[in-house]
Amino acid sequence: MLAGGLAAAAAPLDSPIAARKELDPAGIWACVTYGDQHSARDTRFLVHVTPTRTGSFAIQTSRGAGDWVAIFPWSPEKDELVFTESETGRSFTADLTRATFAGTWSTPVDQGGWWCAQRVGGAEAAARAVQGSALEYFVPPLVPDVSATPRYPRDAVRAAAEGYAVACFFVDATGTILAPEVVELSNEHFRTPTLVATYASRYRPWPNGTGLRPGCRTYSYQLDKTF
Amino acid sequence: MQEATLVRAILWGLVMCLVAVPGFAQVEDAPADNRTVIGGGNPLLAAGADAIRAGQYDEGIRLTTLGLERGDNSQSDRAAALSNLCAAYAAKRMPDRAIELCTESIAVSEHNWRAFSNRSYAYWLKGMYAQATADLDVAAAISPNAKQVEQIRAMINEAGLRPRVTLEENQ
Numbered sequence: 001m002l003a004g005g006l007a008a009a010a011a012p013l014d015s016p017i018a019a020r021k022e023l024d025p026a027g028i029w030a031c032v033t034y035g036d037q038h039s040a041r042d043t044r045f046l047v048h049v050t051p052t053r054t055g056s057f058a059i060q061t062s063r064g065a066g067d068w069v070a071i072f073p074w075s076p077e078k079d080e081l082v083f084t085e086s087e088t089g090r091s092f093t094a095d096l097t098r099a100t101f102a103g104t105w106s107t108p109v110d111q112g113g114w115w116c117a118q119r120v121g122g123a124e125a126a127a128r129a130v131q132g133s134a135l136e137y138f139v140p141p142l143v144p145d146v147s148a149t150p151r152y153p154r155d156a157v158r159a160a161a162e163g164y165a166v167a168c169f170f171v172d173a174t175g176t177i178l179a180p181e182v183v184e185l186s187n188e189h190f191r192t193p194t195l196v197a198t199y200a201s202r203y204r205p206w207p208n209g210t211g212l213r214p215g216c217r218t219y220s221y222q223l224d225k226t227f
Numbered sequence: 228m229q230e231a232t233l234v235r236a237i238l239w240g241l242v243m244c245l246v247a248v249p250g251f252a253q254v255e256d257a258p259a260d261n262r263t264v265i266g267g268g269n270p271l272l273a274a275g276a277d278a279i280r281a282g283q284y285d286e287g288i289r290l291t292t293l294g295l296e297r298g299d300n301s302q303s304d305r306a307a308a309l310s311n312l313c314a315a316y317a318a319k320r321m322p323d324r325a326i327e328l329c330t331e332s333i334a335v336s337e338h339n340w341r342a343f344s345n346r347s348y349a350y351w352l353k354g355m356y357a358q359a360t361a362d363l364d365v366a367a368a369i370s371p372n373a374k375q376v377e378q379i380r381a382m383i384n385e386a387g388l389r390p391r392v393t394l395e396e397n398q
Contacts, residue, residue: 034397044398141398152390158381160388166397193392216397223388227356 023096025049025081026122030060030139033090033105034166034184034216035112043088046137047071047101048130049081051122057085058134062141065134100214102168102183113183115168117214140206142215145175148200150193150219162223163187165194168216173209175202183216194219268301269294272308284315291315306336313345317352325349340369340376347379356387 026049033043044060048068055071066087075082080103081094092114094103101116119137120128155161163186170178180198182191198217271294279287291308294300300308309332316325329346332339343366350359360383367376 032397142396144396147394149394150392152392154385157388157390158385160380160384218395218397220393220395222391222393223384224391225387226389227360227387 022079023098023101024122025053025094025096025101026051027101027118027125028120028128028137029101029116030119030137030214031101031114031116032168032214032216033112033114034168034218035110043090044139044141045085046119046134046139047116048125048128049101049122051126053081055083056130057083057087058137059087060134060138065138067132068130068134099179099181100170113166113168113216115183115214115216117170117212119211139213142171142213143204144201145204146200146202148197150190150197150221152221152223153189153193156187156189156221157223159189160223161187161189162221163190164218164220165190166216166218167194167198168214169198170212171203171215172212173206175205177201177203177215178212187221190219190221268304269297269299269308271297272300272304272311275308276311279311279315279318282318284319288312288315302335303339306332306339306342309335310339310342310345313342313349317345317349320352322349322352326353338369340366340373343369344373344375344379347383351379351382351386354386356383359383360387 028046028048031045031047033045046058046060046065048056048058053074053076055074056068057071058068059066069086071083071085079096081096082091084091089107090105091107092103092105094101101118102114104111104113106112119139164184165182165186166184167180168183169180172178177198180195182194185191185194197219201217203215271290275287275289275291275294277287278284278290281287291312295305295308295312309328313325313329313332316322316328326346326349329342329349332342333346336342343362347359347362347366350356350362359379363376363379363383366373367380370376
């Protein structure tokens with residue numbers, strides 16, 4: 001096991017990727033979703049993955065967490081895990097080549113992504129019960145403190161380019177945003193201003209806090225005609 | 228500073244248009260059997276085009292105006308010359324006069340994309356972005372790959388589009 005929950009995945013000898021690192025998803029994760037423009041709502045949830053790849057899922061509200069519900073079908077594939085959650089009807093696909101537990105979700109009519117921060121490590125989580133309420137793992141929503149506005153790139157204005165970018169990141173107890181990553185991008189014009197604005201933003205700190213919380217933001221870049 | 232550079236580039240584009248007028252100084256577009264006509268149809272118009280190209284707008288306007296007073300210009304030469312005058316006045320930051328001349332050029336021949344492009348630039352100078360866009364759309368329809376059209380389009384976008392960024396917290 002490598003630091004940070006990363007484990008070297010076994011690869012066939014004839015594979016050109018002989019030592020590819022794959023995220024070990026074992027643990028309890030606090031997650032947020034983001035949706036496409038037609039998404040009705042975002043969801044916060046907890047997911048518990050055991051070392052044997054069984055799993056449980058609990059919806060989080062703004063004030064608490066629901067009960068653990070087993071996730072099935074649970075389909076471990078190469079470099080990804082696929083599961084469906086019955087309460088929201090979403091099918092989740094985790095991309096285990098990413099730096100954290102994250103991926104995409106879809107329903108028959110909608111799609112988006114999700115992003116998690118580890119709440120409890122794999123070995124410790126394996127010993128925890130995943131029955132009944134998930135309240136002890138509840139992660140309160142982030143409260144924005146400083147929200148920097150991205151600069152609209154001049155080249156994008158000249159090209160009349162509109163679009164959006166989704167940035168996901170971790171937030172520490174001081175409210176500082178860490179390791180932001182652009183996870184969706186409609187146009188390369190918007191990558192840098194999105195990252196700059198995200199780094200310049202902050203959330204309200206939480207007292208006596210430890211660990212990291214997950215966050216995502218969607219920036220929409222639009223142009224209004226003035227004539 | 229950037230704006231000044233941009234306008235210089237556009238003006239250079241306008242001047243470059245002048246050498247692409249059949250009968251004046253165009254080489255690459257001239258049919259092989261028409262080479263003797265290059266620059267010889269109306270020397271005053273050709274000289275006017277050269278002067279404008281060299282940035283001597285007043286001299287270019289004088290020569291082109293004299294050339295237009297000759298009665299033996301073809302319709303296309305006349306349309307091109309009027310478009311050249313339009314470009315020169317636009318370069319002199321006299322958009323009202325430029326618009327008059329481009330409109331006159333378009334009345335003579337409505338197939339000259341440069342006249343629409345030049346008038347678009349003149350409208351841009353006046354801050355009339357809707358009219359500038361309309362003319363540029365016509366120019367683009369006639370000549371879809373013209374660089375000058377792209378440049379003016381970018382200028383109109385920059386001046387006439389107000390950027391807005393909205394943030395949604397996904398929580």
